[in-house]
Amino acid sequence: MLADALEHLVRGIVDHPDDVRVTSSALRRGELLEVRVNPEDLGRVIGRNGRTAKALRTVVGALSTDGPVRVDVVDVDRR
Secondary structure, three states, X not given: OHHHHHHHHHHHHOOOHHHOEEXXXXXXXXXXXXXXXXXXXXXXXXXXXXXXXXXXXXXXXXHOOOXXXXXXXXXOOOO
């Protein structure tokens, strides 16, 4: 559910919504959501001084009912 919500939010921000991928992994300290975007959209998702990324983390953290959630933003070229 959190991955779907985060993907929906990020698709609304970027210019290349088809390149957005959100993967979910379970970690010892909570859940990891990894956002992959087109390199041209990386600045849009991070935002000025990281404000957009911080806002996305805040929204996803508020939606989480199972515990802590970590959100990482990665461009498509990086593996």
